[in-house]
Amino acid sequence: MREGVRHIVWDWNGTLLDDNHANLAAANHVCEMFGAPPRELEEWRRIFRRPLLPFYEELLGRSFADGEWERLDTAYNSYYRRLLPSCRLADGALETLGAWRAAGGTQSLLSMAAHDHLVPVITEHGLVPHFTRVDGRRHDTGADSKAEHLVNHLAAQDIDPATVVLIGDIDDDAHAARAAGARAILVATGLMSRERLEATGHPVADSLTEAVRMLHG
Incomplete structure (x- = not known):
């Protein structure tokens, strides 16, 4: 993994x-x-x-x-x-973002929230310096999935999908990662039950800290 x-x-x-x-x-x-x-x-x-x-x-x-x-x-x-x-940042979010940067990794943010809504919120939380790119949903797709957006997000940064893990909270994150040629870790803290996340076949963590620990371990 x-x-x-x-x-x-x-x-x-x-x-x-x-x-x-x-x-x-x-x-x-x-x-x-x-x-x-x-x-x-x-x-x-x-x-x-x-x-x-x-x-x-x-x-x-x-x-x-x-x-x-x-x-x-x-x-x-x-x-x-x-x-x-x-709404507050998830437990350990700032520490986790900082630790990954300190370890030499890069990171970006991709959301299905509207881009014009997302960027001011990310900025207000002081998170922009952590990310190489921040993308919200810039257009709608017929499939209403993150897959096409993830492909574009990685292409815009010239990042090889094989070097990427997407960390998200619903099964569409897993489907998007698979479609883009990346990997996924899902966190059981959001809008989808652990059982449904596990059914994707991707690793499931109970916190952000645990999700990144899976990458280090």
């Missing part, structure tokens, strides 16, 4: 940022808007997935009429951003 890895691509939401409560509250807000019952966190961690549109159609029990998906997306993001000031 560790041989040849020189670069980490970090996920943001649910990985470096502890924002489960904000994501769940925003999801329950849109469930209420569309007449669906609220969900508890552990239930959400068992059912959440990408692509988001068919997931929400299944969650709400119906297809979206024209304009409804855009309405849901706007409402979700607005509610989430109201709660963003209550």
Whole structure:
């Protein structure tokens, strides 16, 4: 697993940022808007997935009429951003980023959050100096997956995917890494249960510190 890895691509939401409560509250807000019952966190961690549109159609029990998906997306993001000031960095995030840099590794950040939203948040947390590049979602894709974004993220830095591990919190991170020719370690602290992460066949850690320790060990 560790041989040849020189670069980490970090996920943001649910990985470096502890924002489960904000994501769940925003999801329950849109469930209420569309007449669906609220969900508890552990239930959400068992059912959440990408692509988001068919997931929400299944969650709400119906297809979206024209304009409804855009309405849901706007409402979700607005509610989430109201709660963003209550979100903190994950336990050990700063120490882990610093330790990897000190050990001679490089790292970047790739998120499915909108790029224009992401960059000010990363800047506010003082994290920009840790990363060789920060990319949010700059465009939508039909697959609604991180895979195409990861390929572009690595190509923009001229990084060989074989030297990369992506550390994220959902199975789409694992799928993206595999599609790009990279490796993945998943952390069981975000929006997907450990059992579902383990089903990807990729290593699963209980903390950021443990995830990077897997690379050193």
